[in-house]
Amino acid sequence: MNQDQPTAQQIKRWRGYLANERAEAAAYRGLADRRQGEEREILLALAEAEARHEAYWLNKLGDAALNPPRADLKTRLLGFLARRFGSVFTLALLQSAESRSPYDSDADAAKQMSADERIHAEVVRGLASRGRERMSGNFRAAVFGINDGLVSNVALVMGVMASGVAPQVVIITGVSGLLAGALSMAAGEFISVRSQTELLDASTPDPKAHEVIGELDVEANELELVFRARGLSEAEAREKAAGVFLKFENQQRIKSNTLADPIVHDAGSARSAALFSFCAFALGAFIPILPYLLGMDQLPAAVVSLLLVGISLMATGGITGVLSGKPPAFRALRQLGIGYGAALITYVLGLAFGMVL
Structure with missing residues (x-):
């Protein structure tokens, strides 16, 4: 037998990989159909990456790629959930699946593919985190x-x-x-x-405090202390305070509360x-x-x-x-x-x- 000729066991394993890659690509496309904007683009890019993996196994298998078996049960379930629900639960399951790639321990798989799967897990983790944050x-x-x-x-x-x-x-x-x-x-x-x-209310800046900025002593510049107390470094606080005074010197109207906390706190009802x-x-x-x-x-x-x-x-x-x-x-x-x-x-x-x- 030719040394490069794959064994029956290898062919069986590769055909399984091929089926799973196709199913995962379909799952990502199913999720993309239920998303818009940036999330849709990311999911479609993941589907394209799975298609590249599919092409790799097609090339390895040659004629043996004809009529591949069905994907494993877990991958088929992911595809079903993606098409029917497209929820954060599906993304979380995909994250788990990508984190346990069989390519890590398979010498027949390209190293790039193993790296791809690890990166895919992180991409899906990010998308799933967005969904978790949106959940009530x-x-x-x-x-x-x-x-x-x-x-x-x-x-x-x-x-x-x-x-x-x-x-x-x-x-x-x-x-x-x-x-x-x-x-x-x-x-x-x-x-x-x-x-x-x-x-949180006790930590919210006084909405009227910014009204007295124009009356402050520019040389003493106690406004700098406000920003330092809120966590900025001395240099950052000095620069921000100088920018506020510059607006007053140029007689520019401050349209918003300069001292307002940019982070909106919401503890819920x-x-x-x-x-x-x-x-x-x-x-x-x-x-x-x-x-x-x-x-x-x-x-x-x-x-x-x-x-x-x-x-x-x-x-x-x-x-x-x-x-x-x-x-x-x-x-x-x-x-x-x-x-x-x-x-x-x-x-x-x-x-x-x-x-x-």
Whole structure:
């Protein structure tokens, strides 16, 4: 056999690469169809880069490139999400996929391709970060609030049930835990956001301070101290203050507040944050007590409750994993382990208290 002739195993691997590159290019084009302006141009450029990788494998395969297999399941899923939704979740998954390129350890792949994939991961990371910043803070608060409600109330319900009390007591305890936790979350979020707003207000420059600039002593130039206090170096503060005085000397009208803080602070609505936290926690806390509210017996209700909570914990864990650009499966399982671990601890404590009482 010719030494340069690829083996059957190589051909199979290359055909898989070819299929995945085509699918990834299609995913980027699908995302680009849902974007405008600069983001659309960036996504189309990424699609072109994937097309260059496709051409590389076509050249390597020759006639063996005919009728390549379907892309792997994960890559096909990315394409489906890109075409149907085009959301930050798809970008986060693409970021994760680009970060785990198989070309790093494959001698058959050009070094440039491995470097390309690393750069693609950073490009997608930047695009995904834009999407994360545009996402409502209330949405993120809802995900975490639901998770808090799930873990705290399932632990409470399991602990009380294990003590041997009547089902009615479990229901009352669960509902009380729901209301107490939701109100506590809402109050805490309200105070947090309101306090942050008040702190930001205290740091906002006086809107009338710039009106006295023309009366300042140019030689003493205390205006320079204002800019130094805000973090500028001595030279930068002196230059900026001189520029302000120059405008007055030339009798140019200052159209905007010279001393205004250029950064707009927005801590959000305290009431909105409190309402979202209340509803999110209540929704999560409602799931563990649902089987008991439906009149199920103790043991079946506990099993169903744990199943419902487990599914919900994995969903919230997966979502937070996607939002952070990390593999969602590990985050989902970690969230499940934390929730079930808390429930197990309180269940054991409940059994202990039941035997004592």
